[in-house]
Amino acid sequence: MTASTPTSPGQSTRAIHGTSLKDPHGAPHLPIYNTTTFAFPNTAALLDVVEGRTPGALYTRYGLNPTTFALEETMASVEGAPAALAFCSGMAAEMTLFAQYGRDGIVCLGDAYGGTLELLGDQLPLLGIETTFLLGRELARLEEALKSGSRLVFFETPTNPALEIFDIAAISDLAHRYGALVAIDNTFASPVNQRVLELGADIVAYSATKYLGGHSDVTAGFLLGSEELLAPLRGWRKNFGTTIAPEPAALLSRSLRTLTLRVRAQNASAQAIAEAMEADPRVARVLYPGLASFPGHELATRQMQGFGGILTVELDADAETTCRVADRLRVFALAPSLGGAESLATQPVTTTHHGLSPSERQRRGITDSMIRLSVGLEDTSDLIADLLGALDEVSR
Numbered sequence: 001m002t003a004s005t006p007t008s009p010g011q012s013t014r015a016i017h018g019t020s021l022k023d024p025h026g027a028p029h030l031p032i033y034n035t036t037t038f039a040f041p042n043t044a045a046l047l048d049v050v051e052g053r054t055p056g057a058l059y060t061r062y063g064l065n066p067t068t069f070a071l072e073e074t075m076a077s078v079e080g081a082p083a084a085l086a087f088c089s090g091m092a093a094e095m096t097l098f099a100q101y102g103r104d105g106i107v108c109l110g111d112a113y114g115g116t117l118e119l120l121g122d123q124l125p126l127l128g129i130e131t132t133f134l135l136g137r138e139l140a141r142l143e144e145a146l147k148s149g150s151r152l153v154f155f156e157t158p159t160n161p162a163l164e165i166f167d168i169a170a171i172s173d174l175a176h177r178y179g180a181l182v183a184i185d186n187t188f189a190s191p192v193n194q195r196v197l198e199l200g201a202d203i204v205a206y207s208a209t210k211y212l213g214g215h216s217d218v219t220a221g222f223l224l225g226s227e228e229l230l231a232p233l234r235g236w237r238k239n240f241g242t243t244i245a246p247e248p249a250a251l252l253s254r255s256l257r258t259l260t261l262r263v264r265a266q267n268a269s270a271q272a273i274a275e276a277m278e279a280d281p282r283v284a285r286v287l288y289p290g291l292a293s294f295p296g297h298e299l300a301t302r303q304m305q306g307f308g309g310i311l312t313v314e315l316d317a318d319a320e321t322t323c324r325v326a327d328r329l330r331v332f333a334l335a336p337s338l339g340g341a342e343s344l345a346t347q348p349v350t351t352t353h354h355g356l357s358p359s360e361r362q363r364r365g366i367t368d369s370m371i372r373l374s375v376g377l378e379d380t381s382d383l384i385a386d387l388l389g390a391l392d393e394v395s396r
């Protein structure tokens with residue numbers, strides 16, 4: 001957009017035209033710089049880049065590759081963030097974040113992604129990084145944890161698989177009073193449905209493997225925030241070697257061009273499916289932020305622009321019957337993960353929360369009769385017909 005444009009461009013425009021890097025031959029997008037290193041005309045030019053006087057390509061693992069620059073610039077623009085760092089996975093992004101900002105202790109709120117819970121609970125304590133885990137109903141203890149010195153509050157909203165909604169502005173206010181940072185894993189919502197930095201969070205983390213990639217064909221991650229907060233993360237990324245490679249970076253730039261279209265279609269389809277499931281007598285409960293019956297509906301309406309493509313259906317059935325319903329699905333594939341064009345169904349007890357003990361699952365409100373749906377881009381009518389057909393197993 002030119003400087004004379006009176007209003008700032010919308011999110012779809014930024015997703016398509018978000019980088020200032022242009023192909024010299026006029027191609028609509030950059031070629032993939034599938035190279036590990038870059039040559040210089042002389043030592044003075046090389047030192048300008050090495051010593052940071054001129055921005056430029058140098059070495060791909062450092063993140064100094066034009067394909068990476070274009071992706072990060074576009075993603076920052078889509079998020080409305082000052083800066084972005086791309087990683088080779090969502091977990092790589094989280095590990096880098098925790099290494100820099102988690103060393104005085106982390107508070108993890110609610111149900112986080114299984115890999116996050118393992119990293120925080122099993123691996124990071126080996127490095128002396130301790131995490132206090134608080135469920136939503138224990139939120140009153142957050143202040144106590146902040147008083148005892150934790151300097152990073154980390155959470156997801158909506159959570160997996162119960163879609164619990166946390167008040168981003170209120171939690172950020174409290175954390176900031178104690179000088180702590182707030183980092184949010186915004187993977188479920190995507191920047192189309194929720195912009196956590198505008199609500200007061202300091203850093204936003206993504207598994208780009210999900211909605212940002214959107215086609216179940218690329219593993220990647222992001223951290224976004226102020227240049228000041230991201231600057232110390234560059235060294236960790238460079239020397240952990242957790243940078244994104246050029247080919248997945250180019251795939252992600254491709255995916256971002258259709259992000260708003262995909263996510264809005266998934267929102268609409270998930271809403272229709274949630275309503276159809278809620279109306280079915282074989283379903284005990286539907287957890288979806290877009291339903292008026294959902295406990296977090298009002299808060300979600302305030303802080304989200306859309307309710308997302310994930311819902312959890314709790315059947316009026318035992319574990320074995322729930323399993324039969326899941327197995328009978330034909331359009332929904334039985335798989336973990338989410339955010340792709342293809343719809344996926346998963347029972348949290350068999351996948352994402354399989355590693356937890358039955359008592360821990362009960363404490364977290366995860367039951368044997370839950371099926372989590374990631375709504376893709378197929379026709380909504382086919383998805384509803386698939387679910388209704390599978391539900392016939394309940395009455396059998």
Ligand SMILES: *Cc1c(COP(=O)(O)O)cnc(C)c1O
Pocket residue numbers: 089090091092113115116156185187188206207208209210219220221
């Ligand atoms: C998948 C996922 C991750 C981990 O991302 P990877 O790209 O698989 O490393 C982290 N957080 C959430 C919410 C996820 O869904």
